[in-house]
Amino acid sequence: MKITRSSKTTLKFATRKKRELLERIMKEYCRVVNLFIDLFWGKNFTRQMLLAPIIATPDGWLSSRMRQCAAREALGMIESAEKSAQERGVEPVKPTHTGKKMILSAQVVKIEHGRNSFDLWLVLSSIGEKIKLC
Numbered sequence: 001m002k003i004t005r006s007s008k009t010t011l012k013f014a015t016r017k018k019r020e021l022l023e024r025i026m027k028e029y030c031r032v033v034n035l036f037i038d039l040f041w042g043k044n045f046t047r048q049m050l051l052a053p054i055i056a057t058p059d060g061w062l063s064s065r066m067r068q069c070a071a072r073e074a075l076g077m078i079e080s081a082e083k084s085a086q087e088r089g090v091e092p093v094k095p096t097h098t099g100k101k102m103i104l105s106a107q108v109v110k111i112e113h114g115r116n117s118f119d120l121w122l123v124l125s126s127i128g129e130k131i132k133l134c
Contacts, residue, residue, distance in 0.1 A: 009122050018133060025127055029070055030099030032058050036074035041094050045075060063128040065107045073103045 011019055035058040055067045062070070077095040085092035110123045115134075124133040 032070040033097040061128045065126045
């Protein structure tokens with residue numbers, strides 16, 4: 001059974017430095033997702049085919065875990081575009097990631113009890129370049 005948990009957070013209390021770092025991470029993540037979309041588009045890729053040689057394909061500084069998330073998101077976007085086009089009876093249009101969200105796994109994201117006045121902390125780790133973002 002697949003359990004999907006999601007969380008929406010606010011950057012209202014994040015420092016400028018953390019916002020800039022998150023923007024840098026999201027920009028690279030977006031670039032990698034779009035590279036995976038280009039790689040997978042028009043081919044019959046499945047999640048089971050996302051092995052190390054495929055994950056390592058795009059150049060960049062993201063960790064393997066982040067690349068796995070990016071590859072899964074790319075496949076999900078392609079599957080959604082194809083399903084939507086099939087339902088409407090039209091040709092599918094290749095999707096493009098806009099960099100406004102990331103779908104990350106528990107390998108990268110943790111929710112921890114508060115360390116100060118905040119009740120909870122969202123912690124991103126295993127990002128790449130030894131970055132850890134709280």
